[in-house]
Amino acid sequence: MINPTDDLREVLERGARWNALLTSRLVTDEDLQAIQRYELRDEDARADMMDEEGDACARAFLNVLSDVSQTEYVQYVLALITRMLSDDKTRASHFLAVEKKKDDDDKGKGGGGGEAYAVFLRLLAAPDWFTREKAMFCLTRLIDQRPARDKRLRFSEDGEPATPAGVAAVRLSRWLCRELSADPPFHPHRAVPSCVTALASLLSIREVRPVATRAGVARAVAPLLKVTAGPHNVQELYEAGLCAWLLTFHPPACDAMARCGVIRGLMEVAGAAAKEKVVRVATLALRNLAAATGARETRGEEEEAGSDGTRTAADGDGGGVVGVSGVVGVSLAAQELALRKLVQNLRLRDFHDEELLAALADLEDGVLARRKEASSWDRYRAEVTSGALDWTAAHTDEGFWRENASKLTDNNCQLLRMLVAAASDPGAEPRTLAVVCHDLGEFATHYPAGRFLVQDLKGKDCAMRLLAHADDEVRKQALLCTQKLLVQKWQFLGGEVSSA
Template structure:
């Protein structure tokens, strides 16, 4: 079967020889016990295990991804994690449990972005984005890392993780690993991650802004509308970041946004485009450009509709 078309359900039908891995000392006896308790069990039973001792299972999964390179096993463990997080995205917090403070829970996923087939890449991207977004922060939005002595190391490592993830996302926008899913996966991830200042700056430095413009065009199918919406969200998030605005001004982004505002029938798309244009209105020459592109007429036509 083409790895690109594998589904989580198909992967989870496999039987992985955990006992063999223990015999060859690739997993420990404790690890085997936990896997036996968890693997192939009903969802409700697994949910209880995760509620009781979720970080122990996360540690098992991360260790397997770190130590075992057999493709079908890597796919299987990623599918287990994906299933666990899809059922309850808040479980991403388990990767930040105090008991895992000395574990590099990001590294396996970051490495697999570049090493694996599409199934492995897509799952690693999705999981990594979720666990990065779930990291603990204090009231000021700064990542909370306990002791000040190790906070610099942690912050440096999270910056590196985010930069590595942005690098992969930009690579997908330029040369997707999967013909139909590479770009939507990258945009979906960016629409979440561009809330992070370090992601915005990395994305601009990687010359990523110009990669968004071609994706801003009137859409008709449900899939393309979602891609347009998420791309528009990316541009909206970047419109709050001064260094990105220069790129937005010099690319074809502005006329494309106005064209979408003019022609799109999807309210959520038009709303985010209008919010973006509102942010850009007072920036440099963008206001004048908008007038030249007949934005006032577009706004006039939107008045009186439910999108006003």
Template structure:
């Protein structure tokens, strides 16, 4: 740390006049923005911590104005960091600076909460990519090619995800994104020990989440772990983490229900004709699971009818809705309440015959009930 930065940090830490730094973040001068951001990160990182893990000002707990000031500072900085990830103000430095600061700030539990509430998690996912996909990411952010060959940027982005993996709402969000395939792909192809280590530690934290565990298995992670273990790593923590993740996956495979796999498939929108869709036993055994989280899976199926352009996904979604109607005692009422009828009827004019066939089946069961619809099919 250069002496000027250290002196500036000491001044603002002692005087507690950090709000002015947030104001300066809005200045057009990149040098000022960069130094202010680094000082703010130091201020938040080094502040005394309360027993509950929240950031305090070092003052008595009754000093609400100071606590409010720090919260305002934190919100202002997180807003600025998010804006740099969305629309970088510097062609090569904005994103590396933002990720570096976040990798320090997210060590604080309260910062994780604020970052998730600000919808910042989705900004990290596109940055996780193996070298083979760097061109597409460069085009996505419209940044110079050189930025994406900084291994430190990939490491710190993965570090942010690891820190967020200790916060359940962040994990819930990550489970619905493409972060898992990206992490696995990077781990499979990376030669950087620290990158592989932080990814393995992240996957270990995500494994207890049923949706994440199911996806890891579908991505072939058990085989990838075997390959990683065969490499000559010098980091004992990495080797321990690989063994723990391997053991966890073995246990998960034993207990993983087919509904967990199905739920993950639906939440990611990657519907295909896997055996469970047409397995009567699956529907009989798991029909009550569809009631979880206020019929979350069913609601996503209905959303897919509106948003997906994939013919297979549309056909499967229609079929699954018809299966729910058939096997759930109140299936017709529930699907009607979710306003699925109009969406399905539109698909009866779809150009793909598989879609129209399953849309017709769904409408028949919706109007006539499972018994009479099955009779018509026969």
């Protein structure tokens, strides 16, 4: 687990050459005296000083971060603040009490932590990861400790946040989504773990979820739901699962997760993770996704979230049922067999957590029972509509294609167009691309005018571009698809190849 304080020692021991700043008039005598009185004391004495003159000390720290750009001083002050807020998160109130400077361009928006938020947000663009990470940590602490009047973030009529806390939460959530999507990450070892932890904290705020969804949070979280060896992966999986669980309370986010493979990732995590807390949070997310249809949030969310965030879900307070919309249902329908097998395997493990067992029962007795009534075509249509395809039985069933190929042309070739669109999606998972290429080839083989329809919709162009894809299976299926689109009597050629 990445701890925000585990790399502070070197920076704190290095200290700062304050006299140089004083000579250049970049720091005032008053601020310098406050910082030096604080930094030279032991832990108990620092706490006493913050009790007595915490606002003045916080103002001195922010003044240095605002007026000084040299990395040495910025890192040192951030290290002091990070240690302080890690020891006692309520100290954030001192920073929130600092008003914006009178010469700021947006001085009319002061108060409510406006100065502190502005300073730390600016540091998110620093050239070094230490500064970025500590600024991110400080922002999450300040947002978490915002005063009661700001607990529910307010937005103006044009959809923009109306308070400094809202501005900070929105900008930080967008920044986190960008950092998690960066390839390669800004820091090879610390960027992803620290960012996903901060994201989970932010997503506990209801108003942040729509912003994060529009910023691509589902696509950022999906790659993190992979079980690999190593102690860091356990906590990272837990935090990623927690993000997914929190997003289940926002229907558009559920749709986004279904489209970019989060459901499949949650199933992988629930089935392969060794730690019970990781299995629990993944299963609870799946249970919420599968619980119902309808794009609405339920009252249970408020009960689950509580006043201090929603980390209780995976720790024993998962709460009630949440409503989701149609795309999620069709995605789950496509995963019916795999989901049923997952539940059966998890029931064989020696779990004693009542909430986890209840979630498994909900999955088994509710969703899976209803999905049994769906036909093979219904399941296939659901899978294509979801945008996340897998090697379910229908794809490789010759009889299925003989019977249903013509249905892809219904409603002005709606499903066929969806397949072509999925093949041209640069962000699609390799497995989805491979299955799409396979299905386009099967349609071309089993529908009389299939070859021409696929070519008219630019499906052949998509398949040919995928011949250069990095994934072996995608290249293989793209090649087969291209061959089927070029050969008029593929079934006869296939028979000759088989008998050769």
